[in-house]
Amino acid sequence: MKDNTENKQVLEKIANGITWWIGSIPSLIAHTLFFIISFLLPLLGLVEFDKMLLILTTVVSLEAIYLAIFIQMSVNKSHEKIEDIQEDIEEISEDIEDIQEDIEEISEDIEEINEDIEDIQEDIEEINEEEEDDDHNERAKNVILRSNVNSNKNEIKALKDKIQELQDMIDDLKKDSKDDL
Numbered sequence: 013m014k015d016n017t018e019n020k021q022v023l024e025k026i027a028n029g030i031t032w033w034i035g036s037i038p039s040l041i042a043h044t045l046f047f048i049i050s051f052l053l054p055l056l057g058l059v060e061f062d063k064m065l066l067i068l069t070t071v072v073s074l075e076a077i078y079l080a081i082f083i084q085m086s087v088n089k090s091h092e093k094i095e096d097i098q099e100d101i102e103e104i105s106e107d108i109e110d111i112q113e114d115i116e117e118i119s120e121d122i123e124e125i126n127e128d129i130e131d132i133q134e135d136i137e138e139i140n141e142e143e144e145d146d147d148h149n150e151r152a153k154n155v156i157l158r159s160n161v162n163s164n165k166n167e168i169k170a171l172k173d174k175i176q177e178l179q180d181m182i183d184d185l186k187k188d189s190k191d192d193l
Contacts, residue, residue, distance in 0.1 A: 024085070027082050027085050028086075030078075030082055031082045031083065031085075031086055034079060034082070047068075050064055050067075050068050051064070104185065107185075108182055108185055108186060111178065111182055112182060115175060115178055115179060115182070118171070118175055119175060122168060122171055122172060122175070125168055126168060129165065129168070
């Protein structure tokens with residue numbers, strides 16, 4: 013099994029090398045020289061024209077058969093690579109969708125927290141209006157509540173900044189996946 017895989021890899025390397033060489037300038041020059049020499053041989057009287065044509069036709073036909081096989085091998089490899097890339101893109105798209113859903117949930121949670129904070133602020137304002145003459149302890153509680161509200165506002169702002177950062181990362185991933193296509 014291992015020898016079979018190694019043999020296959022060696023044959024693929026040879027096929028890749030031949031495919032590369034056939035599509036190169038040296039190959040064009042070699043073929044051109046071969047055809048020129050083939051047609052010069054009958055003109056110089058070294059080979060009969062009919063024999064040269066028979067040999068040339070046979071050689072060119074065999075070469076065309078092998079080239080077709082090598083080209084199909086290249087096409088098959090390219091197709092496999094494209095399928096792998098498509099699978100990767102699908103996985104990335106699914107991940108992006110999951111991240112977007114998470115961001116939407118976080119945004120909803122932040123909106124709820126904002127609403128709760130607004131309610132707390134209104135309650136604090138009402139308490140302040142009703143209890144302006146209350147003792148020092150009540151005022152201390154109000155100060156603590158305000159401090160907590162400010163702290164919550166700072167935490168919400170940090171969450172909003174983090175959400176924006178995640179959104180920017182999603183946008184970058186989308187852009188990268190479009191560029192890869």
